Amino acid sequence: MTFPIQKTDAEWKTLLAEKGAEPVAYQVTRHAATERPFTGKYETHWADGSYHCMCCGAKLFDSDTKFDAHCGWPSFSLAIPGAITEITDRSHGMVRVETVCSQCGAHLGHVFPDGPTETGLRYCMNSASLHFTPK
Numbered sequence: 001m002t003f004p005i006q007k008t009d010a011e012w013k014t015l016l017a018e019k020g021a022e023p024v025a026y027q028v029t030r031h032a033a034t035e036r037p038f039t040g041k042y043e044t045h046w047a048d049g050s051y052h053c054m055c056c057g058a059k060l061f062d063s064d065t066k067f068d069a070h071c072g073w074p075s076f077s078l079a080i081p082g083a084i085t086e087i088t089d090r091s092h093g094m095v096r097v098e099t100v101c102s103q104c105g106a107h108l109g110h111v112f113p114d115g116p117t118e119t120g121l122r123y124c125m126n127s128a129s130l131h132f133t134p135k
């Protein structure tokens with residue numbers, strides 16, 4: 001899969017460092033690592049604003065779609081239309097739906113069909129993949 005924004009691993013590493021991303025952000029966004037639960041900076045963050053891709057800045061979620069899933073990662077019920085691309089993930093002996101940024105391919109997390117709101121979706125995201133912008 002190719003995305004509009006293409007950079008080498010070295011370029012992403014440099015860019016993330018310049019943006020002040022968390023140290024784990026490179027492994028999470030470019031190599032689909034998962035941050036440890038209950039450690040991310042946005043898990044219990046409830047300010048009004050929007051969440052953007054840490055790598056390229058594309059807007060991914062509005063804060064009013066964020067909810068507390070008690071799973072240890074920031075969770076959202078709805079993504080900005082077109083902002084996220086879904087990929088079937090068969091790693092770790094499970095079939096899950098991986099979510100990546102539609103602009104740069106950054107790994108964000110997974111989406112599950114067990115959300116508590118009317119959308120029925122639970123976007124389970126890594127804080128390290130996100131950048132919050134206050135309203």
Ligand SMILES: [Zn+2]
Nearest residue numbers: 053056101104
């Ligand atoms: Zn992106």
